Amino acid sequence: MDKNTTTPPLITIERHIFEQQRRFPQATGTFTKLLQDMALAAKIIATETTRAGLTNILGSAGSDNVFGERQQKLDLFADKIIYEMNDHTGRVAAMASEEHEGIIEIPPHYGTGNYVLLFDPLDGSSNIDVNTSIGTIFSVHRKFTRDAHGTMEDMLQEGKRLVASGYVIYGSSTMMVYTTGQGVHGFTLDPAIGEFILSHPDIKIPPKPLYYSCNQGYEKYWTPGVRRFVKWLQGIEGKGHTPMGHRYIGSMVGDFHRNLLKGGIFFYPGELQDKKKPYGKIRLMFEAQALAFVAEQAGGYASDGVGDILEIRPHSLHQRVPIFMGNTELVKKAEEYIHNYDQEWLSYYLPHRRKGTELDDLATNAKESRPNKKK
Ligand code: AHG
Ligand code: MN
Numbered sequence: 409m410d411k412n413t414t415t416p417p418l419i420t421i422e423r424h425i426f427e428q429q430r431r432f433p434q435a436t437g438t439f440t441k442l443l444q445d446m447a448l449a450a451k452i453i454a455t456e457t458t459r460a461g462l463t464n465i466l467g468s469a470g471s472d473n474v475f476g477e478r479q480q481k482l483d484l485f486a487d488k489i490i491y492e493m494n495d496h497t498g499r500v501a502a503m504a505s506e507e508h509e510g511i512i513e514i515p516p517h518y519g520t521g522n523y524v525l526l527f528d529p530l531d532g533s534s535n536i537d538v539n540t541s542i543g544t545i546f547s548v549h550r551k552f553t554r555d556a557h558g559t560m561e562d563m564l565q566e567g568k569r570l571v572a573s574g575y576v577i578y579g580s581s582t583m584m585v586y587t588t589g590q591g592v593h594g595f596t597l598d599p600a601i602g603e604f605i606l607s608h609p610d611i612k613i614p615p616k617p618l619y620y621s622c623n624q625g626y627e628k629y630w631t632p633g634v635r636r637f638v639k640w641l642q643g644i645e646g647k648g649h650t651p652m653g654h655r656y657i658g659s660m661v662g663d664f665h666r667n668l669l670k671g672g673i674f675f676y677p678g679e680l681q682d683k684k685k686p687y688g689k690i691r692l693m694f695e696a697q698a699l700a701f702v703a704e705q706a707g708g709y710a711s712d713g714v715g716d717i718l719e720i721r722p723h724s725l726h727q728r729v730p731i732f733m734g735n736t737e738l739v740k741k742a743e744e745y746i747h748n749y750d751q752e753w754l755s756y757y758l759p760h761r762r763k764g765t766e767l768d769d770l771a772t773n774a775k776e777s778r779p780n781k782k783k
């Protein structure tokens with residue numbers, strides 16, 4: 409080979425994951441293979457999303473998920489593929505999906521491993537029928553209970569304990585973006601060879617943000633602080649601030665991805681419309697934690713308006729959480745407005761947020777008060 413060649417090496421996702429693993433001599437390779445399984449699932453889902461109009465897979469499946477949300481055929485297809493790529497490998501102890509109420513167990517005839525996998529198989533599914541970007545979101549926690557099968561405790565871990573997370577965006581091209589806590593790396597699927605090729609190494613959110621993304625149509629339901637914050641983004645409130653552009657697709661993966669590369673903030677705030685549901689729409693375990701980890705690793709920040717999303721103690725699998733994520737100074741500004749103007753909303757939201765901590769305390773107390781078993 410000519411050593412003077414200037415062509416950069418073609419780095420496939422497999423090679424990249426493998427090279428990251430080599431930095432940890434104690435690594436067994438299981439985790440590396442788990443990420444490769446996700447990449448394979450992504451390729452299969454991408455094949456269908458790009459041919460959806462041709463394969464009778466557009467539209468509603470005629471069923472609702474357990475939360476009454478209409479399931480699209482592609483939602484169910486993606487859910488099945490991710491499950492099938494991971495059920496038999498012996499790498500995963502349990503899975504959980506936005507489309508299922510409880511834990512998805514590994515069939516008894518297959519082995520189990522040290523990780524639990526959580527996913528939103530298709531994000532932005534209301535956009536499937538109109539040929540707009542959609543995505544898949546995934547995250548991996550290490551199983552810490554002794555049970556060979558993953559338990560709810562293994563699932564409900566804080567985001568700061570994630571070992572990996574990422575997303576796939578099915579857009580003008582298909583990209584997989586992931587982090588294992590060593591920066592954020594993006595790979596573009598080359599359809600000619602069917603491989604994800606490193607195209608965006610070590611992504612960092614640009615310091616000068618361009619866009620804010622939210623469903624402004626729901627402003628009526630927002631809190632006073634969030635309304636003021638948006639006026640600030642628009643340069644109406646505060647001094648000398650150039651207005652930012654507003655862009656919103658309604659696919660969080662798409663909106664987040666654009667803002668990750670261009671700089672900006674995505675938010676889906678808490679609301680006051682129903683005081684029993686002050687937390688907005690986005691799911692902590694299937695959507696928020698995963699993207700918060702990516703945002704943090706790209707030099708940004710994700711908050712629920714009160715504090716770091718990655719520090720929230722989860723209390724249920726389908727828990728919803730307000731989310732503000734992107735450039736750190738914008739997210740901090742949102743927190744400031746909420747702190748200054750949203751005391752009423754906080755009085756409804758904080759008990760909901762604390763529930764995880766209280767459950768944790770209960771569990772610890774229960775363990776401590778349990779009579780000592782034979783050692
Ligand atoms: P999903 O398709 O997985 O249910 O998620 C949709 C989410 C998210 O992707 C998006 O940001 C948001 O819903 C859009 O909601 P609105 O239509 O309320 O803006
Ligand atoms: Mn989603």
Ligand code: MN
Nearest residue numbers: 506528530531
């Ligand atoms: Mn979904």
